[in-house]
Every structure is written in structure tokens, then in C-alpha cells.
Amino acid sequence: MGVLIGIVGKPSSGKTTFLNALCGTSAKTGDYPFTTIDPNQGVGFVTTPCVCNELNVTCQPRNSECIDRIRKIPIKLIDVAGLVPGAYKGRGMGNQFLADLAQADILIHVVDASGSLNEEGENVEPGSHDPMIDISFLEDEITQWMNGILKKDWNRAIRKAQTEQKNIIDFITEKFTGLKITKSDILHAVNESNLDLKNVQNWTDEEILKLCNSVQKIGKPILIAANKIDKPTSKSHLENLQNMFGNFVIPTTALTDLVLKNLNTQRKINYISESGKLEIIDELSTKEQQIILKIEKEILLPYKTTGVFETLNRAVFDVLKLIPVYPVADSTHYSDQDGRILPEVFLVKEGTTVKELAGIIHQDLFKNFIYGVDAKTNRKLSDKSVIKFGDVIRIVAAV
Ligand SMILES: Nc1nc2c(ncn2[C@@H]2O[C@H](COP(=O)(O)OP(=O)(O)OP(=O)(O)O)[C@@H](O)[C@H]2O)c(=O)[nH]1
Numbered sequence: 001m002g003v004l005i006g007i008v009g010k011p012s013s014g015k016t017t018f019l020n021a022l023c024g025t026s027a028k029t030g031d032y033p034f035t036t037i038d039p040n041q042g043v044g045f046v047t048t049p050c051v052c053n054e055l056n057v058t059c060q061p062r063n064s065e066c067i068d069r070i071r072k073i074p075i076k077l078i079d080v081a082g083l084v085p086g087a088y089k090g091r092g093m094g095n096q097f098l099a100d101l102a103q104a105d106i107l108i109h110v111v112d113a114s115g116s117l118n119e120e121g122e123n124v125e126p127g128s129h130d131p132m133i134d135i136s137f138l139e140d141e142i143t144q145w146m147n148g149i150l151k152k153d154w155n156r157a158i159r160k161a162q163t164e165q166k167n168i169i170d171f172i173t174e175k176f177t178g179l180k181i182t183k184s185d186i187l188h189a190v191n192e193s194n195l196d197l198k199n200v201q202n203w204t205d206e207e208i209l210k211l212c213n214s215v216q217k218i219g220k221p222i223l224i225a226a227n228k229i230d231k232p233t234s235k236s237h238l239e240n241l242q243n244m245f246g247n248f249v250i251p252t253t254a255l256t257d258l259v260l261k262n263l264n265t266q267r268k269i270n271y272i273s274e275s276g277k278l279e280i281i282d283e284l285s286t287k288e289q290q291i292i293l294k295i296e297k298e299i300l301l302p303y304k305t306t307g308v309f310e311t312l313n314r315a316v317f318d319v320l321k322l323i324p325v326y327p328v329a330d331s332t333h334y335s336d337q338d339g340r341i342l343p344e345v346f347l348v349k350e351g352t353t354v355k356e357l358a359g360i361i362h363q364d365l366f367k368n369f370i371y372g373v374d375a376k377t378n379r380k381l382s383d384k385s386v387i388k389f390g391d392v393i394r395i396v397a398a399v
């Protein structure tokens, strides 16, 4: 359970550096393709204003942190091997990494915006490779991977489903079992693809591929981190990407974030990645001073931050549209049974009902659900009431 973010992209685009910057991990990075073979995992965090401010209480978080009334909520990340065209057929590191992404809710595509690597992640004349190509091939690979899963034993499975009079949406959902794709994602994708559910045996290969592309867009959306913006050749590519994909592109420099975090750990600077705030607190070598000056001028002044943290927050709140909710056992004191105030925060999909929240907390609460209580207003909530951003909720269940 919990949110999992997959970091994907061609070799050497900076995926592992991105993970290390976000999670404080020290997984191996390198300027040659396929440095990563087995996936690396880490835990980063997203932030949201904590409800303790509005309620004027001091919270005692257990599954998260609260610093200056900002909740830091942990998020799991997985960084996989570089992806090359034809990976779904086994090229490069092949299909394995696709399986590693099965449990991901969203993918962050780390792109080399400086255009200095070809599709295989090999060095080319800086600026000469168009990152637009990487974006279409990556989406294509994920779609083809899903297509392979859906089409496996397609004709036989369709006949069987029809004899058993199985609902076709259920049938497709089952095909994607284990890929964290829901029935409502499939329904949405089928509707978007204009496919005739009564005529499934006549769907063409092209139509099925189109369906898989919709399933990918809905079930595993991709946010683009235009990385290496510290390199001069990234400027024009970044503009093109932003013109094409708008808000789905975030300018980033993972290496810069990591350099600043390392200096922060050494207590030479105070650096807050979330805001881009930087302050020198100890003597720096001439080389370090030059690095800081360059970063301030070329990154923090024009872009405000290195973009790394923003990518994660945007993935969780803007793309996945998750909202924070604080379950409590005592709605008067906003606490758990032990009197701990606002101990937990959960991230749930917009539109989640109170009863669904009960199920997320514990299956027993779902089974024995009676009603919910909005702790801010003390109002009773029915099973179908929809959770709002920052709600504090008590679930009342039969014991
Ligand atoms: N200039 C610059 N270099 C970067 C940035 N991010 C990563 N790099 C460098 O790019 C190279 C590749 O970084 P990795 O993090 O190993 O890339 P990867 O995508 O994990 O590569 P594979 O595991 O081989 O697929 C390393 O030399 C990094 O230091 C960045 O923002 N700017």
C-alpha cells in the first residue's frame, strides 16, 4: 500500500541521481549507460500545510513529520534500469524493469534536456539529440508492454470470457492484475477509445494498441523532468518541451540538488531544496564558492529551485490528485486512542468516500462501518460522503 513513484528514462539521463537527491540514498551513478541494473529504492517526501495550524493544536505525527506546521509525508520511489527503444521486446536491460514498474502509480520520466545523449544513452554532440524523441519512445514502450500483456492468449481468452458471459471490463481489468490499474481506469480508457464493448472479437490490433495507450495515460501517467538544465544546450530544448507538454514538464537539475544537499550535510551551507533557499554558514573553498555562485546565477535565480522536489509534489498532488486526510479515534481532541494528536495523515484519491477511507485504514473498519464524523465540525458523515482536502475524520464502526 501507499504511493509508489517510478523513475524512468533512457540510460544516463540522471534517474539514479534524481533518486539520490530526493531520498538521500547513495545508489551508484555513472556517466556510462546501464549503471543501474537492479532497481534502487528510496523514500522521499511531499509537503502540505498541516491541519494543525487551522485547528491550533500541536500535532504528534507518527507516519509523517510536521516541521513549522508543514506536514512531510513519505513517498516511496523506485529507480529502474535505463530504457532503450525496443525494451519491451527485450532490448537493453529488457522487460524486467517494466515488471519492476508494475506497482508504480505514476512515472517520472527523467529526460536529458541538454540533448547530449542518443536514445541508447551514449554521448553525442551536445544539443544535437532532440529530447522530444525520447518522450514519444518511452510512452510507446510502456504502451507496447501493456499491449503485450493484454494480447497474450487474446483470442482464446475472449472466447472463454464470452462463454462465461463475463463483463468485458472485468475481463480486461483481470488481464492487468498486478499492474495497479483499476476497473474504473479501464472503463475510462475504453470510453475514451470509442470501442464497441459488444464487438470485442472484432477489435483490430490498432484499436487494442490505442486502448493500451489510453490505459497507460490514465493508469500510469507520466510527468516529465527535463533534467540537466544546468547545461547550456538545454535552454532551447526545454522551451520546445514546455510548448508541447505545458505543465507536464518541470525543469530540473538533479546533480545540482545533490551537490547542494552534500554541502548542507557538511554544514557549509543551509539549503532547503523545497524553496531553493540557500545561505552560506561556513567557510567555503574557492572552488566551492565558484560552484555556489554559478548555481545561484544559473539555476536558483532563473528557476527558483532545482525542480527536483517540485516534480515529486506535482506528481502526487497535481497529477495523481491525491489529498491529505487525517484519521483520528477521538474527534474532540483530534487524537488516536493513546491521546496522540493528529498522529497520521493518509493520501487518498480525490473523490474517496468516508467508507472507502475506512477500508484504507483497516478492513475491519470497512466491514463494520456505521458512520464517520467530521472532527472539524462534529457533523456525522454517511458512507458516501466525499473526503475533502485536509479533513480530520473519525470512523465509527461496530465492535
Ligand atoms: N550536468 C548534469 N549532470 C547530471 C545531472 N543529473 C545527473 N547527471 C549526470 O549524468 C550521469 C548519469 O547519471 P545517473 O544518475 O547514473 O543516470 P541514470 O539515468 O541512472 O543512468 P543508468 O542507470 O545508466 O540508466 C552522471 O554522470 C550524473 O552525474 C544534472 O542535472 N546535470
Ligand SMILES: [Mg+2]
Residues within 6 Å of the ligand: 015, 016, 017, 028, 029, 035, 036, 079, 080, 081, 082
Ligand atoms: Mg541509474
